[in-house]
Amino acid sequence: QVQLKESGPGLVQPSQTLSLTCTVSGFSLTTYNVHWVRQPPGKGLEWMGRMRYNGDTSYNSALKSRLSISRDTSKNQVFLKVDSLQTDGTGTYYCTRENWELFDFWGQGVMVTVSS
């Protein structure tokens, strides 16, 4: 069955780089797009960017200069890197599969705290 699972460090120091991994199963990264969405504690959802099935990427312009999304199709993994993360980067990070513009499956999310 389709599954996505985020993983990464729970704690990041201010101004450091956040690196997260989304490991997928039950579908191919060369067939579906995968997006990253984050949610500050107690707040709403923010779209960060996507990895398309063909390897192209799109980013939220508000984060573009600090954001990088890549993948390893042999390992069924999509990676998120955010440079110079500040305290407003604290929150839950989700990866989600896009199926004809629908986010039909989501990971459980990974909580990241930015603190010294």
Next chain:
Amino acid sequence: DVVMTQTPVSLSVNLGGQASISCRSSQSLVHSNGNTYFHWYLQKPGQSPQLLIYRVSHRFSGVPDRFSGSGSGTDFTLKITRVEPEDLGDYYCLQSTHFPLTFGSGTKLEIK
């Protein structure tokens, strides 16, 4: 960026009652191909978001017909009839017509 203004911020409804949530976009969500990429998601407490309605009015697989979506252009509405305890949570609208994708700020549905 397209701003999605979602109202109300919170809503308290009796079991069996009806709820209505509005979402307004700062520009038309009609794509050049004629489709409107506007969707509703529900995030239950402690869970990831789940898709309810896609392209304005289409219920996703397994979503009960108590949920209905309507609207066009810049104004959209989600209606929930015969509210049940499992409906509580945060509702978000999402537009994917324009990049970057943008969500509404959310509506918290509470059950009286």
